[in-house]
Amino acid sequence: MRSDKLSSVGEIKAIERLLKQYKAFYRKDFCFPIDDDVQAFYNCKISIKIDGYCEKYSRYPWERWSNWGWRAITGTVSDLYAKGYTPFGVVYSLGLPKNFPLSKLEDISIGIKKAMREYDLSFLGGDLNVSYKYAWIDVAALGTHSTSYIFPRSGAKAGDLVFTTLVNGYGTSSLLFFAYKNRLWNKLPREFLNYTPRAVKEFPLVSKAIKVNSSIDSSDGLAKSLWILAKSSNVVIHIDNIPIHGKVISYLKNFNLNIEEFALYGGEEYEVIFTTSEKEDRVIRVCKSAGIECIKIGKVIEKSDKPKIIFNNREIKPEGWDQFLST
Numbered sequence: 001m002r003s004d005k006l007s008s009v010g011e012i013k014a015i016e017r018l019l020k021q022y023k024a025f026y027r028k029d030f031c032f033p034i035d036d037d038v039q040a041f042y043n044c045k046i047s048i049k050i051d052g053y054c055e056k057y058s059r060y061p062w063e064r065w066s067n068w069g070w071r072a073i074t075g076t077v078s079d080l081y082a083k084g085y086t087p088f089g090v091v092y093s094l095g096l097p098k099n100f101p102l103s104k105l106e107d108i109s110i111g112i113k114k115a116m117r118e119y120d121l122s123f124l125g126g127d128l129n130v131s132y133k134y135a136w137i138d139v140a141a142l143g144t145h146s147t148s149y150i151f152p153r154s155g156a157k158a159g160d161l162v163f164t165t166l167v168n169g170y171g172t173s174s175l176l177f178f179a180y181k182n183r184l185w186n187k188l189p190r191e192f193l194n195y196t197p198r199a200v201k202e203f204p205l206v207s208k209a210i211k212v213n214s215s216i217d218s219s220d221g222l223a224k225s226l227w228i229l230a231k232s233s234n235v236v237i238h239i240d241n242i243p244i245h246g247k248v249i250s251y252l253k254n255f256n257l258n259i260e261e262f263a264l265y266g267g268e269e270y271e272v273i274f275t276t277s278e279k280e281d282r283v284i285r286v287c288k289s290a291g292i293e294c295i296k297i298g299k300v301i302e303k304s305d306k307p308k309i310i311f312n313n314r315e316i317k318p319e320g321w322d323q324f325l326s327t
């Protein structure tokens with residue numbers, strides 16, 4: 001309905017509406033489905049991704065502006081890495097209120113530079129605009145192909161094993177969001193508050209050594225990311241292992257919180273969730289040689305026109321971070 005608000009419709013439905021209109025502008029020689037994490041062209045050699053963040057909904061009060069700059073770059077390149085592409089450069093656009101101090105702008109650029117060093121990115125250009133009340137950043141990144149094939153969200157096959165990388169781990173980001181919403185952050189140690197996830201830049205190496213069938217990054221949480229894979233691939237996925245960062249568990253217990261829920265419904269972990277028909281021990285070994293840990297979390301059971309995620313005989317709610325529903 002045209003009169004509906006974004007806060008009742010949510011991000012996914014709103015985007016679906018937009019994408020219907022843009023179908024006519026999609027070229028047949030593009031490599032990914034129109035709604036995938038990234039798009040690629042020139043024989044899939046070059047790929048592009050854009051991602052944006054509003055300060056109000058993406059920077060916690062205890063965080064430095066440099067963290068915000070770092071995460072904006074990380075969030076964008078994460079999608080490229082998750083698809084096997086290695087980003088080589090970024091352009092970004094900043095919107096800042098008129099009274100924004102120059103010192104904070106410097107701090108944002110410290111975070112951006114740190115991320116460009118970490119991911120070996122070139123600076124391709126920028127833009128500075130005035131915004132109303134809150135700061136805003138949009139980052140676009142270009143990546144090059146390092147595998148001989150591509151793996152969309154829709155490529156999961158019956159029998160595939162489902163893996164996730166464990167570079168940042170699950171649980172920390174949802175605990176931080178909980179602490180923020182409940183004004184409890186002074187109960188958490190600096191170690192948690194300084195959470196600075198990094199994108200899984202080793203994943204292109206993994207996808208070179210094994211054949212990945214489908215993948216997504218976990219920026220909107222494990223449950224939602226798994227659900228998107230299942231829905232795009234039309235499959236039922238069984239999960240038998242929900243990963244949670246060891247250090248988070250005691251805090252969740254202290255606050256009397258449900259451990260599984262915090263692992264499932266987070267966001268901003270920037271892990272790669274992928275499916276493959278390769279054997280478990282080989283996948284774990286290949287990840288290790290690439291310098292990261294991967295664990296098997298489940299299996300793709302069957303093709304189905306009723307895609308779902310099952311854990312312990314129960315269907316997992318396909319919920320997660322949504323810009324319009326979550327805040």
Ligand SMILES: Nc1ncnc2c1ncn2[C@@H]1O[C@H](COP(=O)(O)OP(=O)(O)OP(=O)(O)O)[C@@H](O)[C@H]1O
Nearest residue numbers: 015018019022034035036037038051075079219220
């Ligand atoms: N405003 C928009 N107009 C057109 N297409 C959009 C718009 N926003 C998102 N999309 C497209 O919709 C798809 C899903 O977008 P979404 O941002 O949820 O992807 P994502 O990779 O999960 O992003 P993120 O990394 O931010 O979680 C992508 O193909 C994206 O290009």
Ligand SMILES: Cc1ncc(C[n+]2csc(CCOP(=O)(O)O)c2C)c(N)n1
Nearest residue numbers: 051056057058059060075219267268321
């Ligand atoms: C003040 C404040 N409120 C909420 C959050 C949580 N949060 C912000 S963006 C996001 C998903 C990013 O996905 P992507 O990078 O793919 O766009 C999440 C989980 C936060 N960090 N700060």
Ligand SMILES: [Mg+2]
Nearest residue numbers: 037079217219
């Ligand atoms: Mg993504």
